[in-house]
Amino acid sequence: MNEFFAAFSFNEIFKATMVLFAVIDIIGSIPIIIKIKETSGDIHSSRITLVSLVLMIAFLITGESLLMLFGVNVESFAVAGAFILFAMAIEMIMGVELFKETPMKGKSAGIVPLAFPIIAGAGSMTTLISLRAEYEMVNILIAILINMAIVITVLRLTRRIERLLGPGGVAILKKVFGIILLAIAVKLFASNAASLFVK
Incomplete structure (x- = not known):
């Protein structure tokens, strides 16, 4: 218990939460969520969030x-991971597509592609391992839980958020988090690259 409280850090939780929020980019995925709802009917936000949570915690631990x-x-x-985050940031800032995903239909449309690979995809998995090199496990776990709370809220209120922000607001938010993600990628590279050349 003492080790838990010793490792607990609001600063690390905040930073890890922001990194994961930028990578998951659930706000920027609102157009995709709406498209899936239109083509596949209503989505099960609780199930999608639970699957995403299990995938992310499992990968964080193992x-x-x-x-x-x-x-x-x-x-x-x-x-x-820094290179992956860099590429994702370029996607968000420049509006280009570097990662191509194959759309899924049918009953799996809610889980795929929302839970995987949009929420708990390659970017999130890479980020979790990268965060392990920087922060304590407990703080990353809390950051994951915070992000999953945001995810389920966005999934349930997608239409309202889109109307509130408008197309321009979603685009601006995506570019802002793209710049933040770019800075994180640079810092992550700088913090770990030197150790690769030390025997």
Whole structure:
């Protein structure tokens, strides 16, 4: 219990929450959510959020062990993650498509592609491992829970949020978080790249 409170940090929770929020980009995904609702009917926000939560926590806990099986350390993965975050930031800022996803139809449309890969996709998984190199596990777990609370809220209030922000508001918000994500990618690279060259 003492170790838990010693590791607990509001500063780390805030930073990890903002990083995950920028990567998940649930606000920027509102047009996609609306499209899925129109083509597949109503979506199950609770189920989608639960699946996303399980995937992210599972990867946070076992991700490092999986990397060790391939002989990759956290620092190396963090640097690789920095490149992924950089590419995602360029997508958000420039409005280009670097990551192409295959759309799914039918009963899996709610889980795929919302839970995976939009919410708990490659970007989120890479970010979680990268955060492990920077922050304590408990703070990242809390950051995940905060983001899942935001996700389920957005999923339930998608139409209202879109009307409130308007197309221009969503676009501006996406670019702002793109710039933040770009800065995070640069910092993540700078913090871990040096360790790759130290024997």
